[in-house]
Amino acid sequence: MKRPTIADVARRAGVSKGAVSYALNGQPGVSESTRARILAIAEEIGWRPNSAARALNGARSHTVGLAMCRPARTLGVEPFFMELISGIEGELSARSYALMLQVVSDHRQEVAVYRRWWGEGRVDGAILVDLRVGDPRIPEFESLGLPAVVIGHPSETGSLLPVWSDDGGAVHEAVEYLVALGHRRIARVAGLPRLAHTVLRDRAFAEACDGVAEQVTVHTDYTGEEGARATRRLLSSPSRPTAIVYDNDIMAVAGLSAAQDLRLEVPRDLSIVAWDDSPLSRIVRPPLTALSRDISAYGAHAARHLLALVAGESPRPYEDEAARLTPRGSTAPPPGRVR
Amino acid sequence: MKRPTIADVARRAGVSKGAVSYALNGQPGVSESTRARILAIAEEIGWRPNSAARALNGARSHTVGLAMCRPARTLGVEPFFMELISGIEGELSARSYALMLQVVSDHRQEVAVYRRWWGEGRVDGAILVDLRVGDPRIPEFESLGLPAVVIGHPSETGSLLPVWSDDGGAVHEAVEYLVALGHRRIARVAGLPRLAHTVLRDRAFAEACDGVAEQVTVHTDYTGEEGARATRRLLSSPSRPTAIVYDNDIMAVAGLSAAQDLRLEVPRDLSIVAWDDSPLSRIVRPPLTALSRDISAYGAHAARHLLALVAGESPRPYEDEAARLTPRGSTAPPPGRVR
DNA sequence: ATAGGCGACTAGACCGGTTCAGCTAAAATC
DNA sequence: GATTTTAGCTGAACCGGTCTAGTCGCCTAT
Structure with missing residues (x-):
């Protein structure tokens, strides 16, 4: 039992293929009564347009x-x-x-x-x-x-x-907020360095910190593992940052855990800002300050x-x-x- | 400039459409020299098969x-x-x-x-x-x-x-492990009750606990929010469970946070087992015991x-x-x- | 010498739609 | 009443492939 074609509909309706096509596509060229009859028959025998045949006539593939x-x-x-x-x-x-x-x-x-x-x-x-x-x-x-x-x-x-x-603006907002809180050494755990938005954020971050805070950026591959590793490295450096901005929330959560492992309390000893705000940010303790967007x-x-x-x-x-x-x-x- | 068709290739090669079709599909019917010539021409003018035309002949849509x-x-x-x-x-x-x-x-x-x-x-x-x-x-x-x-x-x-x-087997494994640790009141924060695997897990969980531990199952919609809420309800009940099994890791993470909010320490005061083991389970503190699968x-x-x-x-x-x-x-x- | 077989290729139907140029009959116009 | 218009429909070409049924020339076997 094959799929019904437009020819099947035409035969049952006693009209030509062309008429059926007009009727089914709401185009002029058939009377309303014929159209209704054709539609009823098409419905009855379960006709569906074959997208391949349509596409062949230059139609969109949707x-x-x-x-x-x-x-x-x-x-x-x-x-x-x-x-x-x-x-x-x-x-x-x-x-x-x-x-x-x-x-x-x-x-x-x-x-x-x-x-x-x-x-x-x-x-x-x-x-x-x-x-x-x-x-x-x-x-x-x-x-x-x-x-x-x-x-x-x-x-x-x-x-x-x-x-x-505008990632740059968001970076500025985050840095200004941290600076207003009193932070003067801010790190950023960034994503893949070849991505265009990473570069934009890099630049904006350097700009935003310029003259108001020391800054350091570490690039990663966005995974939690690398986020944790970067965090450990940052926190065990002699000039430990007091705040870290992460390029995604996975790394922020991983960083939070890494910090807690090092017996640092968040936010008392370290502030964390996550980029992107999936439910994850709200689930962990403490809930993460985030750069959220829809x-x-x-x-x-x-x-x-x-x-x-x-x-x-x-x-x-x-x-x-x-x-x-x-x-x-x-x-x-x-x-x-x-x- | 339209897409080249098989007819264009045929014209340039001085053969028929059919010959081109044979050549391009690796079918017998053309000599190796002609096949090579046709392939070269197709390559040169950038011919691609039109999937719609192929599909029209009953081919797979891939x-x-x-x-x-x-x-x-x-x-x-x-x-x-x-x-x-x-x-x-x-x-x-x-x-x-x-x-x-x-x-x-x-x-x-x-x-x-x-x-x-x-x-x-x-x-x-x-x-x-x-x-x-x-x-x-x-x-x-x-x-x-x-x-x-x-x-x-x-x-x-x-x-x-x-x-x-085999979700049932996994449930048994988790329960037996918890029982072996000494747990006698085990709760499960389950997913949507209408899903077939939820029902299977429900049954297996009841079976596994039968005779060895008190059990209670709470159904949720798999979100972190509901996981946290279910956790709070369970933990504030008079007969608080000492272990909770979650049907996914999102809820387990949320439950962990909810428990910590209630000043319970995991795993000292409460054991948590997560179903499914995304990197999430390893990121949080403590890392979650999980039913992991690939x-x-x-x-x-x-x-x-x-x-x-x-x-x-x-x-x-x-x-x-x-x-x-x-x-x-x-x-x-x-x-x-x-x- | 002729039939048979085979490799290489062609012509054209076909898939299921769309669309356009007619055709017919009824309605509108003068 | 004759002519034009128009609604409603038909038939066929067309899209770009696949595939079957040939055609043609050449080699081989009898």
């Missing part, structure tokens, strides 16, 4: 692609990505778009995957994440012609459509802009809200400072 | 579908899903299959999505997750004819192919079985390894018990 170049292991733990994806998904499914997902192991493969998807007509657009400095994907995409939104700062996105948030909404904005692009519009670059500092229990004036 | 019925919010935090997905992904991308992902808000929509994907020829198979007791999706899928693997116990999967792990491999097995099913084979139901107890710092003999 799918957008997301290839991520991340080791599978870190993906599972990183709340950021899952929230981003669910945000993208929310926007897409509202418009009956599906998301084609593939995890690859290096950037060359990533481009190859997009090239294949686009070449094969499987996707209408793509979302680029993890923008790097001088990212080679940008020129590739520009020549490919595949509509794409890049999650990253406009300075690195070439002619592709950027959707970004990642889900971020993803939704990216998806919306991509769909606009696919529809042939020319959406403007979109700057999402910057992360806002949400003070919780992990920050306090540094030790030795009496108020 | 895509499998996964529709998840979860509120977007919990998705982001639940490491289980992301690890499962990356495991599935790993297996799929090794065979150049893509994953079609959609998050929906209720089960009726989920079935509708699968029905659409299948009807439209967009997917070759599907993976069902979050199996419930008497799950209505099973009969739907059976009548649909869409090849599907169900992640869940065979008792509930009807004629669909089950991939599962979720990524679990997803990979499911994907492999689905691909076998799609290929027309008849794979056997697959029981993955049960979770193994990994003792860490969150479990100890109960208070008042001197050894």
Whole structure:
């Protein structure tokens, strides 16, 4: 028992394939009574449009692609990505778009995957994440012609459509808050140094601390393990920082534990600020002061802009809200400072 | 400048479309010299097969579908899903299959999505997750004819192919361990009561405790918030348990914090066992004793079985390894018990 | 010398839709 | 009443592949 085709509907209705097509797509060309009859028959025999046949006529595939170049292991733990994806998904499914997902192991493969998807007509657009400095994907995409939104700062996105948030401002907000509390030695446990936003945060952090606090930045790979190791190294240095800003919440939680292992009490002996605010930050003790932003909404904005692009519009670059500092229990004036 | 088609290649090579098709698909019917020439030309003008045209001839779409019925919010935090997905992904991308992902808000929509994907020829198979007791999706899928693997116990999967792990055994292992430590009042903070594996765990937990320990089970929605609330309720009851088993690690971490808020020390005053062992369990203090399993491999097995099913084979139901107890710092003999 | 076999290739149907150029009959217009 | 318009529909081309049924030339066997 095969799937019913439009020809089956046409035969049962006693009309031509063309008439059925008009009726099913709400186009003029058939009377209302015929349309209703055709719709009823289509419904009755369970007809569904074959997306392949539609795509063959140059129609959209109603799918957008997301290839991520991340080791599978870190993906599972990183709340950021899952929230981003669910945000993208929310926007897409509202418009009956599906998301084609593939995890690859290096950037060359990533481009190859997009090239294949686009070449094969499987996707209408793509979302680029993890923008790097001088990212080679940008020129590739520009020549490919595949509509794409890049999650990253406009300075690195070439002619592709950027959707970004002001990480620099958020860094300033965090540093100013710590300085106001009295901190004068602030460390930052950063993410992968090749990522564009890491560089932006690096620069902003150095700027923000300039003249008001000593600063040191340690780069990691975003995992809890490395976050803990970086924390131990920072805390056992002779000029131990009194506050640490982490580039994600996984590392902040790991850092918190590492500090507690070293018999330091948070926030009495050490203040901690986490970047990104998954439920994790609220679960631990003390709850973490965090730079929170609505990642889900971020993803939704990216998806919306991509769909606009696919529809042939020319959406403007979109700057999402910057992360806002949400003070919780992990920050306090540094030790030795009496108020 | 349009995409080159097989006709373009044929024209340049001075042969027919058919010959090109044979050459490009490695089928006999063309000489090796002609094949090489055709391949070179295809490469030169950047020809890619149009997946829609292929699909139209009844070919596979090389895509499998996964529709998840979860509120977007919990998705982001639940490491289980992301690890499962990356495991599935790993297996799929090794065979150049893509994953079609959609998050929906209720089960009726989920079935509708699968029905659409299948009807439209967009997917070759599907993976069902979050199996419930008497799950209505099973009969739907059976009548649909869409090849599907169900992640869940065979008792509930009807004629669909089950991939599962022995949750009951793991529960027994955890309880026996706690009992051996001396615990006689054990609580369990369980997940959603309608999920099939929750019911299995419920039953196994009751069985395991029968005659050796008092037991109580509280159902939640898997979120940290509810985990913390359940913990507070349990710990403030007159017959406070000395050990709690949590159905996921998010709740275990939240429960740990809740206990610490109540001035209980873990593991001195309370032992905690987490189900599933994301890096989270190792990050917190004390590190959590966990029922660990390789979720990524679990997803990979499911994907492999689905691909076998799609290929027309008849794979056997697959029981993955049960979770193994990994003792860490969150479990100890109960208070008042001197050894 | 002729039939048979085989390798290499072609022509064209086909998949299931969309779309466009007609065609017909009824309605509108003069 | 003749002509034009228009709604409603048909038939067929088309999208880009796959695949079957041939065609053609050449080699071999009888």
